Amino acid sequence: MRILKSLIIFVVGITTITNSYVQAAHPDQSDSNTADYVIVGVGTSGAVLAKELTDDKKTSVIALHQGKNLTNKPLIKYSKNRVFTVLAALLGTPLPFDPNTLNLPQSVIDELNSFLATLPSSTAPLYISGTTVPQTFADDQQILWVEALPEGGASSINAGAWCIGTKQVYSQWEAIDGPEWSVHRIYKTYRQLQHYHGKTLHPHTKGYKGPISVQQDPLPTTASKKFTKAIIKATGFPYVLDYNDPNTPIGASSRFQFTQRGHDGKFRVSSATAFLDKNVIKPNGTGVHGRKLKIHFESTALKTIWNGTTAIGVEYQQNGQNKLAFARKGVIVCAGLMSSPFLLQSGVGPNSLLNSLGIPVIFDNPNVGQGLADQTQLALFFSTNPKDKIRNKYNALFSQIAWLPAPGADPTVRELRFSTVNLIPGLTLALLDLIQPKSRGSVSINSSNPLAPPVIDFGVLSNPDDLTLYQNALSIYIKAINQSLQQIDPLYQLVYPDPSILDDPAALTAFIQASVASNQSFQCHCRMAPINQGGVVDSTGHVYGVQNLIIADNSIVPIPMDGSAMQTAFMIGANIARQIKEAEAH
Numbered sequence: 001m002r003i004l005k006s007l008i009i010f011v012v013g014i015t016t017i018t019n020s021y022v023q024a025a026h027p028d029q030s031d032s033n034t035a036d037y038v039i040v041g042v043g044t045s046g047a048v049l050a051k052e053l054t055d056d057k058k059t060s061v062i063a064l065h066q067g068k069n070l071t072n073k074p075l076i077k078y079s080k081n082r083v084f085t086v087l088a089a090l091l092g093t094p095l096p097f098d099p100n101t102l103n104l105p106q107s108v109i110d111e112l113n114s115f116l117a118t119l120p121s122s123t124a125p126l127y128i129s130g131t132t133v134p135q136t137f138a139d140d141q142q143i144l145w146v147e148a149l150p151e152g153g154a155s156s157i158n159a160g161a162w163c164i165g166t167k168q169v170y171s172q173w174e175a176i177d178g179p180e181w182s183v184h185r186i187y188k189t190y191r192q193l194q195h196y197h198g199k200t201l202h203p204h205t206k207g208y209k210g211p212i213s214v215q216q217d218p219l220p221t222t223a224s225k226k227f228t229k230a231i232i233k234a235t236g237f238p239y240v241l242d243y244n245d246p247n248t249p250i251g252a253s254s255r256f257q258f259t260q261r262g263h264d265g266k267f268r269v270s271s272a273t274a275f276l277d278k279n280v281i282k283p284n285g286t287g288v289h290g291r292k293l294k295i296h297f298e299s300t301a302l303k304t305i306w307n308g309t310t311a312i313g314v315e316y317q318q319n320g321q322n323k324l325a326f327a328r329k330g331v332i333v334c335a336g337l338m339s340s341p342f343l344l345q346s347g348v349g350p351n352s353l354l355n356s357l358g359i360p361v362i363f364d365n366p367n368v369g370q371g372l373a374d375q376t377q378l379a380l381f382f383s384t385n386p387k388d389k390i391r392n393k394y395n396a397l398f399s400q401i402a403w404l405p406a407p408g409a410d411p412t413v414r415e416l417r418f419s420t421v422n423l424i425p426g427l428t429l430a431l432l433d434l435i436q437p438k439s440r441g442s443v444s445i446n447s448s449n450p451l452a453p454p455v456i457d458f459g460v461l462s463n464p465d466d467l468t469l470y471q472n473a474l475s476i477y478i479k480a481i482n483q484s485l486q487q488i489d490p491l492y493q494l495v496y497p498d499p500s501i502l503d504d505p506a507a508l509t510a511f512i513q514a515s516v517a518s519n520q521s522f523q524c525h526c527r528m529a530p531i532n533q534g535g536v537v538d539s540t541g542h543v544y545g546v547q548n549l550i551i552a553d554n555s556i557v558p559i560p561m562d563g564s565a566m567q568t569a570f571m572i573g574a575n576i577a578r579q580i581k582e583a584e585a586h
Contacts, residue, residue, distance in 0.1 A: 035060035043153020045573030046334030047271035052577035060292035067149030108426035137461035152272030165563035177539040200242040220254035222388040234480035252402035304346035311549040330548040340369035363545030372441040375519035381496035390422035438463035521565040526555035552576035
């Protein structure tokens with residue numbers, strides 16, 4: 001597994017032991033291991049639900065989180081350190097090329113090697129990872145997948161990029177799932193979540209009082225400006241001041257937007273800091289000021305406890321011991337990529353698979369774990385002018401961003417994202433993402449042991465349209481951007497891959513198949529849609545065929561997002577929490 005693959009995974013950027021089921025009568029409601037709700041996973045969406053449901057100081061929640069509370073550790077809390085948390089998975093893996101073979105000054109190569117050598121040596125608390133099954137259409141690669149471990153999930157260790165999706169996609173959500181997921185409702189939720197700091201042509205599209213601080217970079221660097229200018233010249237698409245304005249979905253911007261500079265000053269803004277700060281919980285996870293919330297850290301959810309087909313709790317493991325947490329009203333799963341494995345271990349999934357593993361079937365639904373969507377990613381390297389400024393006090397990781405349609409296709413539909421990361425003076429990493437790929441994969445299990453690793457298949461490039469899109473994007477957009485950059489500054493040029501392959505279809509195809517990786521934007525494998533349309537949950541997040549079991553994370557996305565994964569998870573958590581509270585009020 002190559003070092004570059006690990007980098008790609010984070011840049012945008014619960015396993016669950018017994019073979020027997022717990023079927024139990026409902027426990028006494030005064031029991032200390034009982035609450036109104038049990039939440040599985042206190043990641044980006046789970047933290048939102050934990051706070052929102054307990055705000056009334058009446059509703060009680062037990063939340064289970066596999067990782068630790070690392071929010072106040074220096075490696076996590078300082079925005080300037082996100083470069084280390086994002087690049088943490090680089091350790092112990094080789095580059096797909098020898099840096100000394102790149103067309104770069106030796107001083108830049110030496111600085112790159114020095115930079116890589118300074119990365120943290122201990123990353124075990126930050127993530128769990130594994131590899132996919134061999135990807136048939138991508139050189140049989142076994143591509144890395146990663147799940148964040150700290151409280152707050154991926155929002156605690158990713159690059160903090162805040163990228164909202166478009167009306168074009170959300171209108172499809174509305175057509176499938178109705179008014180609770182309408183374009184109006186989704187954008188209203190985003191406005192309620194964010195506290196925006198930056199410029200925009202349409203202030204009414206922004207929120208200014210929400211818990212999530214979104215900072216637009218007010219001081220674009222020289223490198224950012226040059227890339228933006230080159231993209232505009234090469235593609236013909238406009239400069240965009242605010243790409244999160246629903247009215248400007250296509251174009252290039254030198255002003256990236258991050259979740260940072262919140263009420264903790266310069267500290268990283270995550271789901272943990274925005275929703276589970278000292279005014280909500282103590283460091284040990286106990287609610288304060290009468291809040292009925294308890295988070296059990298280092299607790300791995302194993303499976304659902306059933307009374308017939310009604311979810312009444314969760315079996316979990318903590319410190320090597322199996323324990324039980326019971327729910328009076330419901331179990332809410334926010335386990336991300338692991339939500340499908342948790343359902344399967346709980347007996348909800350394809351009858352044939354569950355029977356083959358000796359797992360009692362609670363409800364036969366062949367859709368569980370199917371339709372896995374991601375955002376495919378390629379990494380490119382550009383040399384830059386070492387004298388150009390690449391950092392300012394607002395920069396975190398990314399430099400600039402462009403949202404582009406497929407070459408020659410509908411000019412209003414986002415299909416590609418081109419973003420740059422200025423690693424060191426003289427060298428920039430560029431990420432070319434397919435944000436609405438047509439290929440689909442799956443998430444499954446091959447053991448009745450909930451602690452066994454899942455079976456992941458991204459299905460990369462399984463739909464030939466994705467390969468064609470990459471070929472066109474490289475041979476048209478990237479070739480033109482490279483030429484425009486050199487006209488702006490001759491020191492800016494593509495150095496990986498060799499630009500000559502952009503005119504060689506066979507070499508270009510070989511590069512794509514050998515280098516394609518995952519953006520880690522996992523979605524759609526517990527799809528929110530009618531069951532006869534591949535659905536696993538209904539429009540309220542309730543799992544079909546059972547009672548009191550809800551999923552509230554990116555796994556329920558009905559149509560793949562054309563924004564980023566983090567902000568989608570925030571929105572889904574908030575929307576499901578609202579629906580739960582409104583249902584209880586009635």
